[in-house]
């Protein structure tokens with residue numbers, strides 16, 4: 001079979017392929033890295049394998065904790081078979097500690113604890129720059145009913161609970177992360193996409209220096225160096241921690 | 244008395260002066276116009292008098308309808324005596340029809356009716372570019388408690404009800420507008436600042452052309468011409484309509 005012939009979509013970090021089963025997609029994790037709405041581009045060598053293996057491990061953990069995900073299995077080290085869903089065009093962001101755009105937009109100081117955590121919705125639309133949405137805007141844009149917003153919020157908070165505890169056991173603080181959800185053929189909401197150092201802010205608890213502690217894509221965004229080593233270190237700690 | 248000696252603050256559109264009474268301020272309405280976070284600057288001749296007279300008329304209307312405002316009286320045609328308040332650093336925006344930044348940020352089409360209306364909160368902070376806030380961000384920034392947010396929302400919707408009906412009687416559609424609120428010495432929430440073609444989007448119901456119908460600061464923002472005439476026309480219709 002010729003994979004190229006079955007390519008459905010090439011995104012910034014992954015490629016989606018159709019399979020013989022119309023309900024199953026194959027996701028290929030690339031080493032390509034982008035930041036700032038794809039204005040900055042580069043390569044993080046080994047990233048595809050890290051993100052694939054880490055996503056697999058965390059999806060399994062979440063499944064075991066009752067969160068339904070799109071994961072089926074990983075036929076190779078950088079491909080994942082997933083249930084095909086209709087993606088809700090939202091980036092659902094959970095924040096435990098103020099960082100990134102939240103600080104830039106509100107003036108909140110980096111590191112401010114957010115308790116209870118913030119759950120935020122951004123429109124998944126590169127052309128519009130992934131703008132922040134209010135619940136009113138979600139309603140008006142008919143992206144999600146108030147009920148669905150409530151369900152997404154609850155699932156996101158449940159994911160946060162499970163992952164925060166897990167990363168804590170790895171000696172890592174889960175600062176914030178982005179989730180994508182999709183609806184399967186039966187109308188069920190599944191956690192989709194990936195969970196990786198590309199989509200999480202992760203701080204090494206053994207380091208207090210605000211640059212040295214960074215173990216995620218911020219090393220690439222902010223040119224902090226040792227990007228590959230940080231990704232490998234995260235994966236090593238994640239895989240060492242039994243689910 | 245030398246007014247200059249008592250100047251407290253010069254903003255983009257108004258100057259605040261102290262008076263002999265510490266609970267009373269004098270507001271001078273300037274002809275200066277700015278747009279796009281003060282990147283665009285100009286003058287709209289006669290604007291100060293229009294905005295002062297229109298604000299006075301609409302504040303009186305709102306008072307009569309049970310909405311407390313900061314208005315005391317207008318000693319001259321472009322000055323207003325107001326109760327001094329501690330301004331809540333939020334711009335409260337009510338939207339009946341999609342326009343402006345809402346369209347740019349969401350892709351909603353200009354003119355889309357919003358029913359029920361949207362009530363949005365923006366941080367009043369020029370340095371940060373007046374960013375949109377969610378209710379969660381309001382809470383975390385300790386700008387307003389959930390109770391205060393609820394009270395601001397209800398007051399803004401009440402203002403919208405009164406003003407929408409009033410402008411409709413003037414043959415004008417109230418598309419959206421920005422309000423500022425403040426807390427007086429007794430802890431009471433008052434409607435403050437101004438209500439004018441600078442702070443409202445107003446469409447002439449007698450015109451269907453999307454440019455010709457515009458009667459507000461969008462004529463200045465978008466270089467549509469006849470800015471002064473539009474401001475005068477709005478004031479004339481407002482003053483002709485008894486409260």
Ligand SMILES: Nc1ncnc2c1ncn2[C@@H]1O[C@H](COP(=O)(O)OP(=O)(O)O)[C@@H](O)[C@H]1O
Nearest residue numbers: 011012013014070082083084085087180192193
């Ligand atoms: N189970 C799934 N079914 C269908 N689409 C998915 C699924 N999981 C993720 N996707 C989508 O596949 C794409 C993944 O590729 P990515 O490189 O992350 O794209 P993008 O640049 O659009 O973020 C995303 O658009 C994501 O929404």
Ligand SMILES: Nc1ncnc2c1ncn2[C@@H]1O[C@H](COP(=O)(O)OP(=O)(O)O)[C@@H](O)[C@H]1O
Nearest residue numbers: 254255256257313325326327328330423435436
């Ligand atoms: N009753 C009031 N008491 C104190 N401050 C007020 C009152 N009404 C309005 N203000 C404030 O006075 C200033 C009015 O001037 P303006 O030119 O609109 O300023 P800005 O450029 O900051 O918007 C605003 O900062 C507004 O918040």
Ligand SMILES: [Mg+2]
Nearest residue numbers: 011012013193
């Ligand atoms: Mg993606």
Ligand SMILES: [Mg+2]
Nearest residue numbers: 254255256436
């Ligand atoms: Mg102002």
